[in-house]
Amino acid sequence: MSASFPLPYRIRHSKKAKHLRLVARPEGIELVVPSAVSETRALAFLHQHRDWAERKLSEMRSITAQLQPFQRLENGSTLPFQGREVPLLVREHAGRKPQVQYDGRFLVSVPAGSSENQQHLTLSALFDWAKAWIREQAETIVQRHATRFRLYPRQIRVKRMRSRWGSCGPRNDINLNWLLAFAPLSVLEYVVVHELCHIRHRNHSADFWKLVAQHLPGYAAERLWLRRNGAALLRRFE
Numbered sequence: 001m002s003a004s005f006p007l008p009y010r011i012r013h014s015k016k017a018k019h020l021r022l023v024a025r026p027e028g029i030e031l032v033v034p035s036a037v038s039e040t041r042a043l044a045f046l047h048q049h050r051d052w053a054e055r056k057l058s059e060m061r062s063i064t065a066q067l068q069p070f071q072r073l074e075n076g077s078t079l080p081f082q083g084r085e086v087p088l089l090v091r092e093h094a095g096r097k098p099q100v101q102y103d104g105r106f107l108v109s110v111p112a113g114s115s116e117n118q119q120h121l122t123l124s125a126l127f128d129w130a131k132a133w134i135r136e137q138a139e140t141i142v143q144r145h146a147t148r149f150r151l152y153p154r155q156i157r158v159k160r161m162r163s164r165w166g167s168c169g170p171r172n173d174i175n176l177n178w179l180l181a182f183a184p185l186s187v188l189e190y191v192v193v194h195e196l197c198h199i200r201h202r203n204h205s206a207d208f209w210k211l212v213a214q215h216l217p218g219y220a221a222e223r224l225w226l227r228r229n230g231a232a233l234l235r236r237f238e
């Protein structure tokens, strides 16, 4: 990997490649250069696609970063979001309903003088927020993947689930665990795709995993994230 460009990258010359291509890998960007293309042109291509490359690398880093195991849900602590820890601010307000705003930090407003404890109110406010957020994201993800093999869910529901990240019912209703809002976005995408693939295969056979890989060739990283961080994620929102 070279360090001169702001992004770590490596050039791979390929006789088989027909076009210039960028591949994101955990250690940096791989620039695949066909024999007919000069290095100068290849580097210009990398510069041109720098935004894409930066986004892919940061996605990849968020998938390899370990989730902090324990943080209380209270003012001044943090919440995991999009692969980073972001500040959590909790304050009391005059309204009767809890509210959540996100502007790079989570701002939770809970009713003043309520008999319920603040942590409980914060948790339920975040649940409502996460539900709406996941629905919106899931819609985009479904649009991206469903048409390819005609895997259309009847509806998507976001729920509190203790032991699963998602499920697909016999009538193709997909349920998603609300805590996926606090996992990296590519993990949510993986879970949605996993459940979409159950519309075709109601099992975890080799054919099922082949179908998942056709949608998301690199899904192993997201599976690993859930295996490594799933328990910590559940614990943080207990």
Ligand SMILES: [Zn+2]
Pocket: 194, 198, 203, 204
């Ligand atoms: Zn499954």
